[in-house]
Amino acid sequence: MKDKFVPALIAGVATLILAFPLLGLNLVSTGLGLGIEGADTQTVVYIVLASLAVFAFQLFKENVVNVAKSIPLPRKAYKPTAAISQAQRDKKEKIFTFIVVAIALIMPFFASRGNIDLATLVLIYVMLGLGLNIVVGLAGLLDLGYVAFYAVGAYSYALLHQYFGFSFWVCLPLAGLMAATFGFILGFPVLRLRGDYLAIVTLGFGEIIRILLNNWTHLTGGPNGIGSIPKPALFGLEFGRRAKEEGNIPFHEYFNIAYNSSYKVIFLYLLALLLVLFTIFVIRRLMRMPVGRAWEALREDEIACRSLGLNRTIIKLSAFTIGASFAGFAGAFFSARQGFISPESFTFIESAIILAIVVLGGMGSQLGVILAAIAMTVLPELAREFQEYRMLMFGLMMVLMMIWRPQGLLPMKRRHMELTNA
């Protein structure tokens, strides 16, 4: 105890010395010059309390750490899972999926408008997370500029509509295709790069796209963005009060019901849900296909891949291209939902959030990514009251996650193969 007392005291005093000038003194303008004034008593009390807290923590650090250690870590040793076969697991999974999808389908008819809107946002992030999961989680290529593909998708729809009058349904696949093309273009120069270098180049790419959109004023409208992007229609039925496009009929008139603005919100939600389900289905298949296995193999050992006749160029490019195309879909949907887009929506922080979703969820795990997307989108909304402390809480949450579950919320589980010929 005694040997810890002195260092703890030093830490406490150091906190006091550091905190007092920074927080306890205020600069005030007196006439032309500046004067120094002590802060109010409350602040001073807080500073003293903080110093005492640091002192106490240093003194009892070991006890605290021991308590933290006694919290069981979720990571377990290998245990044979022969008890339940893959077929049983698949069945369980099917039932689980069915229930979740059913809840997701029924939810909008009971939830409030704001909640449906939030759920739609969550779904967009789920799509982005799942797309980036291909590149980062499966292929192991750290991409910090993923938002660029999102932007490409969003602007594809906005511009194609503005200049050619294409509808959402035509633009959705085109947006995916455009994003995939950009993924392919980016993929080429970065093929030789790995790890940190790759991260830096993709980061640069993300910024290039944003700055391009910001400055190519006569095409993209620059910082003013593009407005009045129409919402998607359902087989020619529009969800506004009046049909904007010729030949279209408003939804409520067609079914002869009173106009209700929440129809539009529900429709957008269901559309996002459909896109997410499509994404999940496709990526699940891809993961179990040769290309999915090759992505993972490339992440594990590139040299071994080469020695086995795998063409790493094609594998990396396919990961970049396919991952980007999902961001393109998400982008097209985003611009349709917002009705207005500007380069502001595609800053680096978005890339960081999507990456955080993948890492928090557990690299490569689809369910984990979905859960993380919900957590990352809903928590900041819930914490809206705390305003300026939001980012702080966000950071704290991530630090804690990385300490307690470094492998993510739900780490990827390897699928057990039935050995048909055994």
Add this chain to the structure above:
Amino acid sequence: MPESLLKVRDLSMRFGGLLAVDGVALDVNEREIISVIGPNGAGKTTVFNCISGFYTPTGGNISYKGQSIHGLADFKISRLGMVRTFQHVRLFNQMTVIENLLVAQHRHVNTNLLAGLFKTPSYRRKEQESMDRAVYWLKKVNLLEFANREAGNLAYGQQRRLEIARCMVTEPGLLMLDEPAAGLNPKETKELDELIVSLKEDYNVSVLLIEHDMGLVMGISDRIAVINQGRPLATGTPDEIRDNPDVIKAYLGEV
């Protein structure tokens, strides 16, 4: 005399001022086990890297089945049927044992994206074939019970065997093993010995072997090539090599 499977002539590899390999020649015929031995740092692995395309040799030529493979990309060389292992085990550690074997058959399966997304009959058939081949080789190397284990969790000897199985599912004509017995106990080494002989006898595979375990090398090799300081020192049958004074000198120093 038929054309040999692998023909290496006057191979040299220079790294800046260092001539790591100089004038090495090798011939591997069909169904033959050839060992490359030499003291540490003699350039054996560099020769391997040149043949398998990981390095582009600075001189000489290499041909496989009569086709020159000089300057060909590594994965293309592997697709021709020359597959190698590494001095340090290089498995896909986080993937299961069976997945390791499925990945290796990448070029045999249907990689068409649409075929996979819609699970066409031809895609299913190809997947089933590769699965059957994987199971067959797992049985052969006694790893079937670990099929759904992560490869990184296997014991070292099992990882070595898995690496050989992973090469064999690609159906190679020439298998190149870089110190396969390193770190194995005597029992495992004996099993490895039997496995390599069986690969030659039952599957018509030629084997090019780098190894320090002289018991293994002398027992299974048809011919041995000795390399010292990047230069070929001697070639011949195990008996000839055993009695060659130059080889003894290179290994043990001047007596």
